[in-house]
Amino acid sequence: MATALLLASCTNGKQESNEADAPIIGKQTEIKIENGRMTPEALWAMGRIGDYQVSADGQRIVYTVAYYSVEQNKSHRVIYVMNADGTNNTLLTTTAQSESNPVWIKGDTKIAFLSSESGKSQIWEMNPDGTGRRQLSDFDGDIEGFTPSPTGDKMLFVAQVKYGQRTVDLYPDLPKSTGIIVDDLMYKHWDEWVETVPHPYVASFDGDKVGEAKDILEGEPYESPMKPFGGMEQLAWSPDGQLIAYTCRKKTGLAYSISTDSDIYLYNIEAGITPNLCKENGKKSNGRDMMAGYDTNPAFSPDGKYIAWQSMERDGYESDRNRLCVLDLHSGEKRFVTETFESGVDGFCWERDSKTLYFTGVWHGTSMIYSTNLDGQVKKLTDGDYDYASVALGKPGELIVKRHSMSHADEIYSMTSVESNKPLVAKAITHENDHIFSQLRLGKVESRWTTATDGKPLHSWVIYPTDFDPAKKYPTLLFCEGGPQSPVSQFWSFRWNFQIMAANDYIIIAPNRRGLPGFGMEWLEQISGDYGGQCMKDYLSAIDDFAREPYVDRNRLGCVGASFGGFSVYWLAGHHDKRFKAFIAHDGIFNMEQQYLETEEMWFANWDMGGAYWEKNNPIAQRTFANSPHKFVDKWDTPILCIHGEKDYRILASQGMSAFNAAVLRGVPAQLLIYPDENHWVLKPQNGVLWQRTYFRWLDRWLKK
DSSP states (O other), X not given: OTTSEEOOOOOSSOOBXXXXXXXXXXOOTTOEESTTOOOHHHHXXXXXXXXXXXXXXXXXXXXXXXXXXXXXXXXXXXXEEEETTSOSOEEOOOSSSOEEEEEEETTTTEEEEEEOTTSSOEEEEEOTTSOSOEEOOOOSSOOOEEEEOTTSSEXXXXXXXXXXXXXXXXXXXXXXXXXXXXXXXXXXXXXXXXXXEEEXXXXXXXXXXXXXXXXXXXXXXXXXXXXXXXXXXXXXXXXXXSEEEEEEOOOOHHHHHTOOOOEEEEEETTTOXXXXXXXXXXXXXXXXXXXXXXXXXXXXXXXXXXXXXXXOSSTTOTTSOOXXXXXXXXXXXXXXXXXXXXXXXXXXXXXXXXXXXXXXXXXXXXXXEEEEETTOOEEEOOOSSOEXXXXXXXXXXXXXXXXXXXXXXXXXXXXXXXXXXXXXXXXEOOOTTHHHHTTOOOOOEEEEEXXXXXXXXXXXXXXOOTTOOTTSOEEEEEEEOXXXXXXXXXXXXXXXXXXXXXXXXOEEEEEOOTTOSSSOHHHHHTTTTOTTSHHHHHHHHHHHHHTTXXXXXXXXXXXEEETHXXXXXHHHHTTSTTOOSEEEEESOOOOHHHHHHHOSOHHHHHHHHOSOTTOTXXXXXXXXXXXXXXXXXXXXXXXXXXXXXXXXXXXXXXXXXXXXXXXXXXXOOEEEEEXXXXXXXXXSHHHHHHHHHHHHHHHHHHHOO
8 A cells, every 4th residue: 555656746836945955845736546545645645724814805815734745754834825715726835944824914915924934933924926025023033923913003923932940040061961950840741841931922013024022921931822732812902902812821830730720811002901801700600710721712802892712610621611701891791602502612703793703613523613692592504524623704694614524634615604594505615635535435434323331322433444345344443532532523634544544444433432522511521530431331332333233343353542542442452351353552541640640731630530549538539540551451462552752741651661561571462663753643754654554564464364
């Protein structure tokens, strides 16, 4: 399969980079796929659509695409512009440097963007046809994201500031020492040693240059936007350009590590005051703060009367339901306008009338678009086996969205209403990977319901092999989701890709087991403090039910997963009663006592594990640690592949190494794939291809004999 794809590095334009005269990484237009089968190389040849912005009049869209080169082992992000109907789609990027964060400015006559062409990441502008490129900012440092004020006379941007003291600050005579002296928690986060934090800056903008910038959090050791994944969506301008709303968790060290209590702050540029919108006159229920968890992603209504944001109720619980909170800036009244939606709000935007909001959310295995008014009347606007990943306003009566599924990568769509009270009609306006998907034969995806051991209905997605023949028997994989509370919706992955598994003649069943959103709060929360409980029974119920199908080879079942899915694999390896013939665990928890003290975000361990393992009188914690996979290694009897990244500070690589060592010591066939330069994910192209090849080589060895 690896040689079935002929890769031609056909780039847009013939400019050469300054890096060893390597060609600019662009769209691979001459790719040929033999036999219609998905391969790792085909996945990495696909363009990946990123952020987009619609012009104020709704007539044009500017967006980014990332292209990858396996040969160069890196990526290149470019900018396109098109009409809102998808016509006149034009590539604007002309340099070897990646360009990002495109924004319409100056009445939609210019596009501002980030480029490192000058040697550091700065704000530039160009005409909508790509001409007239010039640098607008000259900040002393890299700008990571920006947004102009609605009035056009100011610029809000994010840059890193120094956090804490370095060893060289304490001992200037040891400038080459690599030792890091630590006095408190959160010294590492996700994949980095925390030596800087992002701060928001505001600067004047006269249309020619970005002026001197002021650090809104000057002298404060806090981060905004919040690590590790926060971006410009965590900050917002008021329509009059006088207020900046920002997301911040104003805690450090131990307090930061055990709390998810972030708030929305309102910075007044003229007055210099910064009230906390969540804690002052906050809504309470039975004396309890209703905004003690994550409050993120503020957005002002177009008329400036309201500000909305996503809000979680409970501190320390990252997977609490994200509700949409609306604050009346005049009266101070707060209201939650998505209470009738029994799942979380994943993203939202205001309608121009300031009375309606559109949002995306997961229910029963798909992420759809919904609307709500200020009275909390929620209405579902879309249908189908897709995931809508974002929503923005287009022309009046039109939404511009990103959509993907288990059978197709992201594209941008326009959504309009043809008939009242009917789902919106989608029309693709980008066709980034049509030249690849038109050559592929994909496996069928269908929904399946099973009765769980407690009698409740359990939903799964089933993906069938390419050219599926029900008269044959196929090896079948149980996919274990991570999170532990991330949905098994219609996601598209460039690593855990179900269609490449189908192309290798595997059936996949992916259950929405206990602990996943989209099935109500009771279903979601059952997993907390019970990792080895009903969620594991759900996995076994799903595979046992599906294995009764005549085309499933019960003697060739495999079990795979990452993160909590990796934990699930390790746990099932000691409890599967010889159901499976092969396991693959990526970045999984093997020893829960070890994990409790190794992970960086302690609130996660406290909530999900129920407490520390030394709390002998805590029955939830004791049940959790009694179910640690490492305690059942004596029952391991099935070949296992362990994969881990050494820059993973969420679940340290020692977990994967320990599991591998235990298997070898037990005499169980095992293999370890370790990445010294990857985090909880696999991001480099050649590492990604190696991941796929190792994955299928292991499965084929044990399930296709």
